[in-house]
Amino acid sequence: MKKKFLTDIEIAQACKMSHIEEIASKVGVSKDDLELYGKYKAKLPLSLINQKNIKKNHLILVTAMTPTPAGEGKTTTSIGLTEGMNKIGKQTTVVLREPSLGPVFGIKGGAAGGGYSQVVPMEDINLHFTGDFSAVEKANNLLSALIDNNIQSKSRNLGIDPRTIGWKRVMDMNDRALRDIVIGLGGTANGTPREDGFNITPASEVMAILCMAENFQDLKKRLGNIYVGLTYDKKPIYARDLNAENAMAILLKDAIKPNMVQTMEGNPAIIHGGPFANIAQGTNTILATKMGLSVSDYVVTEAGFGADLGAEKFLDIKCVSGDLKPEAVVLVATIRALRHHGGAPKEEYNTPAVERVAAGFANLEKHIENIKKFGLNPVVAINAFPTDTKEEVKLIKDKCKAMNVQAIVANGWAKGGAGMTDLAEAVVSEIDSGQNKFEPLYDWHISIKDKIETIASEIYGADGVDYSKQAIADLARIDQLGLNELPICMAKTQKSFSDNDNLLARPTNFRITVREFEFAAGAGFIIPILGKMMRMPGLPATPASEGMNIDNDGTISGLS
Numbered sequence: 001m002k003k004k005f006l007t008d009i010e011i012a013q014a015c016k017m018s019h020i021e022e023i024a025s026k027v028g029v030s031k032d033d034l035e036l037y038g039k040y041k042a043k044l045p046l047s048l049i050n051q052k053n054i055k056k057n058h059l060i061l062v063t064a065m066t067p068t069p070a071g072e073g074k075t076t077t078s079i080g081l082t083e084g085m086n087k088i089g090k091q092t093t094v095v096l097r098e099p100s101l102g103p104v105f106g107i108k109g110g111a112a113g114g115g116y117s118q119v120v121p122m123e124d125i126n127l128h129f130t131g132d133f134s135a136v137e138k139a140n141n142l143l144s145a146l147i148d149n150n151i152q153s154k155s156r157n158l159g160i161d162p163r164t165i166g167w168k169r170v171m172d173m174n175d176r177a178l179r180d181i182v183i184g185l186g187g188t189a190n191g192t193p194r195e196d197g198f199n200i201t202p203a204s205e206v207m208a209i210l211c212m213a214e215n216f217q218d219l220k221k222r223l224g225n226i227y228v229g230l231t232y233d234k235k236p237i238y239a240r241d242l243n244a245e246n247a248m249a250i251l252l253k254d255a256i257k258p259n260m261v262q263t264m265e266g267n268p269a270i271i272h273g274g275p276f277a278n279i280a281q282g283t284n285t286i287l288a289t290k291m292g293l294s295v296s297d298y299v300v301t302e303a304g305f306g307a308d309l310g311a312e313k314f315l316d317i318k319c320v321s322g323d324l325k326p327e328a329v330v331l332v333a334t335i336r337a338l339r340h341h342g343g344a345p346k347e348e349y350n351t352p353a354v355e356r357v358a359a360g361f362a363n364l365e366k367h368i369e370n371i372k373k374f375g376l377n378p379v380v381a382i383n384a385f386p387t388d389t390k391e392e393v394k395l396i397k398d399k400c401k402a403m404n405v406q407a408i409v410a411n412g413w414a415k416g417g418a419g420m421t422d423l424a425e426a427v428v429s430e431i432d433s434g435q436n437k438f439e440p441l442y443d444w445h446i447s448i449k450d451k452i453e454t455i456a457s458e459i460y461g462a463d464g465v466d467y468s469k470q471a472i473a474d475l476a477r478i479d480q481l482g483l484n485e486l487p488i489c490m491a492k493t494q495k496s497f498s499d500n501d502n503l504l505a506r507p508t509n510f511r512i513t514v515r516e517f518e519f520a521a522g523a524g525f526i527i528p529i530l531g532k533m534m535r536m537p538g539l540p541a542t543p544a545s546e547g548m549n550i551d552n553d554g555t556i557s558g559l560s
Contacts, residue, residue: 080412084420115413176538277304
């Protein structure tokens with residue numbers, strides 16, 4: 001008889017949680033410092049951030065190889081590693097992003113981990129949590145309302161040319177029908193008709209700003225620096241010209257504070273911010289990471305999608321801006337993904353095939369080489385699945401060993417912290433070696449093209465970069481606005497090192513094309529858009545929402 005595995009939500013619901021005051025006390029946070037959201041969630045005041053502790057404590061980044069559509073388990077590995085670190089006596093906090101409702105109800109599911117490596121209360125974290133996403137949405141849409149109100153105004157009109165407005169409204173749901181819309185119809189009382197659209201909330205520059213801000217004053221300054229568009233006489237308009245920054249900041253007064261919850265084994269977890277990594281910087285807030293480092297000896301954090309996206313942006317944007325210095329990197333791999341990159345069709349991801357794993361290793365090999373370019377020697381975590389074979393695991397370990405990299409089987413999903421102590425020991429050993437000396441890949445002060453070409457050649461393995469006519473025109477606008485010294489936040493597919501979804505493993509002999517540029521003057525980065533990247537996803541043919549239920553007692557099922 002086939003063994004029935006409990007679902008993630010069933011495992012989470014069976015967990016006996018401790019009061020959040022007890023969890024906070026484990027890292028020396030007084031109950032008087034907590035802003036409680038019920039028994040199991042709390043916000044942490046920014047006054048707890050301690051620069052001295054940040055400098056002496058240890059930051060660990062969890063990233064991954066190029067993923068399959070379901071992802072390779074970075075969050076599960078991050079949580080499991082935190083449990084394992086605590087089991088070997090290392091006071092450790094996990095710091096993660098907040099889930100977006102788009103993936104929750106779409107295809108990928110939530111972002112609370114899986115199996116016996118989860119953060120709880122799982123349902124709350126995956127749904128409305130403490131309202132941070134709602135606050136970001138409201139702040140974003142307030143600016144949209146102020147823009148259209150100014151265009152309508154006769155007495156205070158700034159002369160904004162509606163054709164130049166790049167700012168869009170947002171909502172935290174996948175809804176392709178809202179990508180491109182026309183607003184202001186129905187007569188003069190309803191405003192000026194113009195083209196507009198919606199992005200998903202994690203793609204909002206307000207979310208990016210929340211994740212980059214160092215304090216409340218910095219938040220307001222960055223909000224004021226949001227670029228809106230041009231006047232009819234070609235002068236740039238920013239949110240500060242609409243006197244928007246203070247009202248927007250008021251809406252974010254609670255959202256700026258990191259959230260504390262707990263792991264299933266009763267260790268502290270900080271969850272805050274939620275930008276996507278293929279269209280934004282893809283990591284939690286600088287404030288949350290610094291909060292973790294202020295109260296805990298070790299911090300485990302993760303960056304979205306593969307290391308060519310999330311890790312590169314974490315290291316070149318977040319760490320440089322926030323003066324953070326990671327001392328270890330965990331690179332998550334699954335044998336499923338190695339089979340995928342070795343040519344296995346989706347229906348054969350779970351079919352053992354040593355030859356496909358050997359071919360797919362080229363993808364993992366390139367990610368290992370890339371992490372080393374930042375002065376960091378990664379530890380590979382083989383996120384275990386029941387269909388893995390000893391021969392496939394041995395192959396990966398042997399190939400990693402040849403690159404002077406440890407590969408450890410990670411059993412966090414099935415065993416929680418008990419299945420992650422080997423990985424924890426390997427990570428601590430890497431930190432204690434003192435050999436890892438983080439250095440960013442490029443200097444922010446070089447030209448935009450040089451920064452892009454550095455990422456394209458060094459991280460992606462591209463032969464060069466091509467620019468469309470629109471991209472060339474956008475570069476001229478960026479130069480006119482004096483934004484040349486901002487870092488680069490590439491927007492590209494997460495499915496390949498290239499800008500072509502179909503080029504798997506380690507593609508060669510390819511070039512990438514920058515279709516156009518966006519820029520986040522407030523968040524502080526330039527966004528080259530490669531391929532057909534969209535900031536508002538659509539739902540799949542069978543959305544995850546169809547398999548969800550809530551009973552008369554309020555118990556939820558089908559959430560993952």
